[in-house]
Amino acid sequence: MILKGTVTAEQAGMRLDDGAKGLFPGLSKSEIRRIIDWGGCTVGGVMVRVASRTLKIGDEIYIGMLEPKRRVELVYTRDDILYEDREYLAVNKVAGINCQRTPYQLKGTVEYAVGIYLKSMGIDEPARVIHRLDAGTSGVMFFPKNKRAAKYISNLLKMGEVEKRYWALVVGIPDEDEWRVDAPMARIGKFRYGVVSAGMEAHTLLRVLVKGRGSTLLEARPLTGRTHQIRVHLATCGHPVIGDQSYGGYAASRMMLHCRSMAFVAPDGREVSAMAPVDNNFINISEDYGIKLPA
Numbered sequence: 001m002i003l004k005g006t007v008t009a010e011q012a013g014m015r016l017d018d019g020a021k022g023l024f025p026g027l028s029k030s031e032i033r034r035i036i037d038w039g040g041c042t043v044g045g046v047m048v049r050v051a052s053r054t055l056k057i058g059d060e061i062y063i064g065m066l067e068p069k070r071r072v073e074l075v076y077t078r079d080d081i082l083y084e085d086r087e088y089l090a091v092n093k094v095a096g097i098n099c100q101r102t103p104y105q106l107k108g109t110v111e112y113a114v115g116i117y118l119k120s121m122g123i124d125e126p127a128r129v130i131h132r133l134d135a136g137t138s139g140v141m142f143f144p145k146n147k148r149a150a151k152y153i154s155n156l157l158k159m160g161e162v163e164k165r166y167w168a169l170v171v172g173i174p175d176e177d178e179w180r181v182d183a184p185m186a187r188i189g190k191f192r193y194g195v196v197s198a199g200m201e202a203h204t205l206l207r208v209l210v211k212g213r214g215s216t217l218l219e220a221r222p223l224t225g226r227t228h229q230i231r232v233h234l235a236t237c238g239h240p241v242i243g244d245q246s247y248g249g250y251a252a253s254r255m256m257l258h259c260r261s262m263a264f265v266a267p268d269g270r271e272v273s274a275m276a277p278v279d280n281n282f283i284n285i286s287e288d289y290g291i292k293l294p295a
Helices: 016-023 029-037 110-120 147-158 229-236 280-288
Strands: 002-006 041-043 060-064 081-084 088-093 138-144 163-171 178-182 185-187 193-195 203-211 215-222 257-265 271-275
Touching: 002 016, 016 029, 016 041, 016 060, 029 041, 029 060, 081 271, 088 110, 138 147, 138 271, 163 229, 163 280, 193 229, 203 229, 215 229
Parallel strands: 138 257
Antiparallel strands: 002 060, 041 060, 081 088, 088 138, 163 215, 163 257, 178 203, 185 193, 203 215, 257 271
8 A cells, every 4th residue: 555645834844754644644653664664655756764854845755555474574694695606696585575676665675685685795786686586486586796797697688598497386287298388478457467469579498397186396497588477378378377366376375486496607608506495385385286396
């Protein structure tokens, strides 16, 4: 929920937290300060994280009410890092959190947590998000540590030269053990994408890993990087991802899509790769469908 208010003469000259309390009486001052700290407040369209900011008449204030489940104090330590060298690091994104900042959330995102980790390592660089995972998807996310590395891996991603392998628990048992989906995609709603003949080309390789009771664990290799590509292509095949009710999947406590690994070749010829373990929830839901995950 988004709350909006405009600073009047009564709030002009006040601190942001005091003025917001006058504009939004249903919120406590401590809650307003928490929202500001988490990056959920904008003044004049700009995120403000300083509660003492002075207001002026006409300022438009937006307050984003963040669901409690998204208020995760996400912190990465060296033990949490899947891969790290001088130019790249990889982390295992948890299902249910955002990979990057939104207009009303900064803290609790992978981007913010990686930025804090870099600072703790003495690296004065921002966390650059060069590829994304949907909030419901877990798994490998790579971050470059400098502009040069960011440009290099971004170009590899555009050219399809980063190998990405996902695990997807889907509805039904496919007729084939391996197949390829070539289906162009486009946005068909505010939060939905679909196969559209005039859309952008999209290609996905699919392979059966384990068959269960009315469900299958697949490996998906996207050769292009369209938004919701794997989810849409699987739904088009009649095998939506379990937990992905937006595209016809059965209800579950999480979306059963996990970026298992990513790999690419660095400029010096060495292979850079990371593999992410799945969480206990993924394991338990898979076992409910009679599927034991591969080692």
